[in-house]
Amino acid sequence: MSKEPKLSFKQQQLIVRENAIIDSTNMLLAQKGYDLMTMDEVAADVGIAKASLYKHFPSKEALAAAAMIRLMENTLAFVRGLDAQQRPIDQLRGVLQWALEIRMKGGLPTLPSENTSLRDALMNNNRYINRLLDLNELMGELIEKARADGAIRKDLPAEVVLFTIYARSCDPTMDYLRMTGQYTDAQVTEFLLSTCFAGLQ
Amino acid sequence: MSKEPKLSFKQQQLIVRENAIIDSTNMLLAQKGYDLMTMDEVAADVGIAKASLYKHFPSKEALAAAAMIRLMENTLAFVRGLDAQQRPIDQLRGVLQWALEIRMKGGLPTLPSENTSLRDALMNNNRYINRLLDLNELMGELIEKARADGAIRKDLPAEVVLFTIYARSCDPTMDYLRMTGQYTDAQVTEFLLSTCFAGLQ
DNA sequence: GTCTATACCATGATAGAC
DNA sequence: GTCTATCATGGTATAGAC
Numbered sequence: 001m002s003k004e005p006k007l008s009f010k011q012q013q014l015i016v017r018e019n020a021i022i023d024s025t026n027m028l029l030a031q032k033g034y035d036l037m038t039m040d041e042v043a044a045d046v047g048i049a050k051a052s053l054y055k056h057f058p059s060k061e062a063l064a065a066a067a068m069i070r071l072m073e074n075t076l077a078f079v080r081g082l083d084a085q086q087r088p089i090d091q092l093r094g095v096l097q098w099a100l101e102i103r104m105k106g107g108l109p110t111l112p113s114e115n116t117s118l119r120d121a122l123m124n125n126n127r128y129i130n131r132l133l134d135l136n137e138l139m140g141e142l143i144e145k146a147r148a149d150g151a152i153r154k155d156l157p158a159e160v161v162l163f164t165i166y167a168r169s170c171d172p173t174m175d176y177l178r179m180t181g182q183y184t185d186a187q188v189t190e191f192l193l194s195t196c197f198a199g200l201q
Numbered sequence: 202m203s204k205e206p207k208l209s210f211k212q213q214q215l216i217v218r219e220n221a222i223i224d225s226t227n228m229l230l231a232q233k234g235y236d237l238m239t240m241d242e243v244a245a246d247v248g249i250a251k252a253s254l255y256k257h258f259p260s261k262e263a264l265a266a267a268a269m270i271r272l273m274e275n276t277l278a279f280v281r282g283l284d285a286q287q288r289p290i291d292q293l294r295g296v297l298q299w300a301l302e303i304r305m306k307g308g309l310p311t312l313p314s315e316n317t318s319l320r321d322a323l324m325n326n327n328r329y330i331n332r333l334l335d336l337n338e339l340m341g342e343l344i345e346k347a348r349a350d351g352a353i354r355k356d357l358p359a360e361v362v363l364f365t366i367y368a369r370s371c372d373p374t375m376d377y378l379r380m381t382g383q384y385t386d387a388q389v390t391e392f393l394l395s396t397c398f399a400g401l402q
Numbered sequence: 403g404t405c406t407a408t409a410c411c412a413t414g415a416t417a418g419a420c
Numbered sequence: 421g422t423c424t425a426t427c428a429t430g431g432t433a434t435a436g437a438c
Contacts, residue, residue, distance in 0.1 A: 014421095033316050035236040054415065089402070113373040114315050115234050152401055159381060159404060160392045161401055163374040170373070173364040174438050180360060191361045197250040199400025200353055200362055201290070239431065250405050255433065257403095354419095 018056055021046050025067040030108045034064055034118035065128060066117075071108050072131040075099070079138050089151035090140045092165065093193060095139070100189045110135075136162065142196030157196045168196040171172040219257055219267075222247050226268040233307045233317035235265055253348075262322045266329060269319075273332035274311050276300070280339050289343045289354035292367065294394060296340070300370040301390045310371030345394065369397040 007015070025046040028037045037043050039060055044052040058064040078098055082091045099110055112119045121126045146152040152161060177188045208216070226245040229238045240261055244251040258264040279299055283292045288293045300311055313320045323329045344362050347353040353362060 031316065033236075035234075036316075036318065039415085040413075041412090048421095049423050051424085052418075055345045055421060059416065085424095086394065091403095100391065105295065110374065113359075115232070115237075115376075126382065144315075153290075153399075155391065156396065157364070157383075158397065159383075160374070160378065163377045164396050164401060166377075167374045170313065171368045176364045176367075177361065180204075182360075191228045191357065195365050195400070197401050198354075199396070199402075200357065200365060200398050238435070239433080240433085251432090252406085252434075253404050259433095381408095 010097075021048075021056060021063070022067050023068055025063055026108055027066060029108055030103070030106055032111070033114060034116050035113060036147060037064075037083045039063075061118070062116055065107070065122060065125050067126050068112070068122060069131060071110065072128060072135065075110055075133055076131060078140070079135065087151065088145035088149060088199075091182070092139070092142050092146060093195065093197060095142075096165050096196065097189060097193055100174065100192055103169065103174065104185045113167070113170040113171055135183065141164070159178065168192055212381055222249075222257060222264070223268050223271055224252065227272070227309055228307055229264060230268060230336075231304070231307055233240065235313075235317050238265075240264075262319070265319055266323060266326050268309070268336060269313070269323060270326075270329050272311065273329060273336065276311055277332060277336055277339070279388065280336065288352065289346035289350060293340070293343050293347060294398060296343075297366050297369060297397065298390060298394055301375065301393055304375065305386045310318060310369045312371055314368070314371040338364070366397065371395055 021042065024042050025037075028041055031037075037060075039050055042063070043053045044051070057066060071132075074086065077196070079095060082094060086094070103109055112122065139162055140158055143152060143158045147154055147158075157195060171192060172193060174188060177183055177191065178185070181192070222243065225243050225356075226238075229242055229246065238261075240251055240254060243264070244254045247254070254264070258267060276296075280296060283295060287295070304310055312322065340363055341359055344353060344393045348355055348359075357364060372393060375393060376393065378384055379386070384392070
């Protein structure tokens with residue numbers, strides 16, 4: 001930590017404001033998805049005019065990308081902070097559990113599932129792609145270790161395991177189970193985790 | 202079968218035309234999703250003017266609902282035609298395999314996964330809801346039987362099993378695995394089936 | 403029932419004053 | 421940097437001639 005603050009008060013204000021914008025974006029993206037989210041809504045939720053929004057982010061795509069990148073960085077931080085003493089399979093389980101709990105609270109899934117213009121845009125965003133590659137690498141290592149332990153089936157390519165875990169984080173089963181109103185959020189999470197790792201049989 | 206055709210030539214033509222419209226709708230819905238699909242595209246794909254499209258279906262919602270209803274009826278027909286000699290668990294597996302193969306060919310998943318205006322609209326469509334309830338009942342019976350056989354875990358509520366199977370039919374893992382280009386469609390299908398029923402462990 | 407042409411509106415994006 | 425006011429685009433839906 002440097003003693004002298006690098007950022008002026010104005011710059012700090014800017015960051016706070018932009019974080020607030022991304023918070024609103026995050027929530028709206030989770031609620032309505034990229035295509036149905038409008039810049040008017042974001043501006044209204046933040047409490048600023050739409051034109052001001054465009055001073056911070058040059059386009060809707062850039063705004064959504066910023067939200068996805070922040071999410072990806074949070075995910076990376078979580079994975080890097082995992083307890084290395086734990087069994088790799090439990091660490092993997094922990095990642096999925098963390099992602100599901102974020103989504104329960106109104107957050108976004110780690111991977112955009114929809115065939116939307118957002119996915120295309122993200123695939124051309126270097127910063128996002130780099131974070132995603134980093135995450136894939138970390139997760140890939142965990143998967144290899146878990147497989148060496150015999151905790152994960154050896155007949156599945158690592159990619160299949162990886163995507164299956166990612167997919168579970170954006171699985172609509174969560175929404176449908178919650179809609180029945182019969183289970184607590186913790187129970188729903190446990191069902192999703194358990195069926196992902198242990199299957200139905 | 203009645204010997205005298207109930208439908209005039211003109212009426213038959215109408216049905217053929219409407220089926221063609223639904224075919225195009227189906228393909229475009231699968232490719233782009235509801236929100237990104239435009240009525241211009243549908244009309245262009247069918248080869249008619251947009252205004253003509255509106256003579257057949259009063260709105261975009263109604264058109265998409267018609268496509269989803271036809272899909273649901275096809276699914277019901279498939280499930281009703283299952284070989285009752287097979288083990289219930291294999292019948293369930295067969296349903297998922299069938300759904301995945303449809304999607305591989307460019308068809309729609311049985312359940313709309315996205316948080317889109319389409320899902321809201323469908324939930325208010327009695328005809329669609331009735332078909333969905335019928336399907337849920339048939340699938341629920343299969344699940345109960347499979348559970349009685351010991352082929353499905355008894356600690357999972359039937360709903361969890363049902364939604365987990367539905368979700369796998371619209372799982373983005375399929376898209377991501379195909380994008381790698383490393384596996385045949387049959388292999389991808391097998392991975393999805395296997396991880397759904399047997400899990401990762 | 404099909405077409406061309408158009409009304410109407412939502413939304414992403416911008417201009418220009420302060 | 422924020423605001424109000426506005427533009428431009430593209431989309432659903434419809435009018436009216438044939």
